[in-house]
Amino acid sequence: MTQPVFRFAPSPNGRLHLGHAYSALLNDALARRLDGRFLLRIEDIDITRCRPEYERAIYEDLAWLGLHWEKPVRRQAEHFSDYGAAFQVLKGRGLVYPCFCSRRHIAEKVEVIEAQSGKAWPRDPDGAPLYPGICKGLSSEEVARRIGAGEPHAWRIDSEAVRKRSPGPHTFTRFSPDGDEEVVEADPWRWGDTVIVRKDVPTSYHLSVVVDDALQGVTHVVRGQDLEAATDLHVLLQELLGLATPLYHHHGLILNPGGDKLAKSRKSEALFELRARGVTAAEIRQKLGFAP
Ligand code: GLU
Numbered sequence: 001m002t003q004p005v006f007r008f009a010p011s012p013n014g015r016l017h018l019g020h021a022y023s024a025l026l027n028d029a030l031a032r033r034l035d036g037r038f039l040l041r042i043e044d045i046d047i048t049r050c051r052p053e054y055e056r057a058i059y060e061d062l063a064w065l066g067l068h069w070e071k072p073v074r075r076q077a078e079h080f081s082d083y084g085a086a087f088q089v090l091k092g093r094g095l096v097y098p099c100f101c102s103r104r105h106i107a108e109k110v111e112v113i114e115a116q117s118g119k120a121w122p123r124d125p126d127g128a129p130l131y132p133g134i135c136k137g138l139s140s141e142e143v144a145r146r147i148g149a150g151e152p153h154a155w156r157i158d159s160e161a162v163r164k165r166s167p168g169p170h171t172f173t174r175f176s177p178d179g180d181e182e183v184v185e186a187d188p189w190r191w192g193d194t195v196i197v198r199k200d201v202p203t204s205y206h207l208s209v210v211v212d213d214a215l216q217g218v219t220h221v222v223r224g225q226d227l228e229a230a231t232d233l234h235v236l237l238q239e240l241l242g243l244a245t246p247l248y249h250h251h252g253l254i255l256n257p258g259g260d261k262l263a264k265s266r267k268s269e270a271l272f273e274l275r276a277r278g279v280t281a282a283e284i285r286q287k288l289g290f291a292p
Pocket of ligand 1: 008009010011043209222223227
């Protein structure tokens with residue numbers, strides 16, 4: 001049997017909070033239990049929002065929690081060529097198309113469709129309207145001209161073409177920390193023609209994460225329930241790219257006393273703030289259900 005490989009994959013776009021601590025500690029605990037490896041990956045493709053000081057803070061906070069990870073750490077922004085190669089596979093098979101639309105343009109189009117039909121247009125699991133296919137029918141001449149003129153564009157999955165090639169059912173194995181496993185069906189189509197290469201960076205979260213999990217030999221993905229729906233898309237991408245599908249566990253989220261999800265953007269108390277208040281790492285571990 002291959003040695004299990006777990007990873008914690010934060011984005012350095014803010015300070016870590018208790019939810020991150022839980023995810024990191026759970027990955028570490030499961031890796032220990034299964035005699036596996038524990039990797040840390042820095043997901044910094046978003047070059048406008050990620051900052052070196054947040055990356056340094058991740059190392060500091062995780063070390064303070066008592067975690068040890070393998071080095072060197074993979075930093076996604078150093079590997080755009082790997083994601084580019086995966087993208088070329090999809091492009092070569094005619095499974096993606098370029099999209100020149102702005103978010104506003106899409107929203108306006110969807111408003112018109114909804115007004116005309118009197119029905120709500122479907123949303124993806126993140127709440128964004130499914131792409132209504134505006135750029136899908138562009139001629140190859142127009143595409144070449146606009147790209148040649150330097151017009152910014154993203155690349156979207158052509159879900160209709162993908163569905164023909166890979167109709168499914170798409171499945172993955174969900175595991176629980178108690179060791180239970182069950183095969184579940186993924187529904188990638190609820191993402192519609194989602195963006196696979198962004199306008200501003202030459203990849204996307206979805207593409208980078210499946211490429212890296214495969215390149216790093218990750219066997220067990222342990223991450224929050226907020227990413228559960230993304231797994232449906234990841235399973236499809238793995239199939240299209242010929243990559244192994246790891247086992248998945250989506251853990252419950254740590255909530256604020258008010259019942260809201262902890263998020264960097266909502267100014268939840270960060271680990272360094274707890275530390276400054278005199279809270280110890282042992283107390284955090286205990287509060288989150290891990291041995292001190
Ligand atoms: N980088 C993602 C985040 O910070 C996590 C990605 C993953 O675990 O798949 O939310």
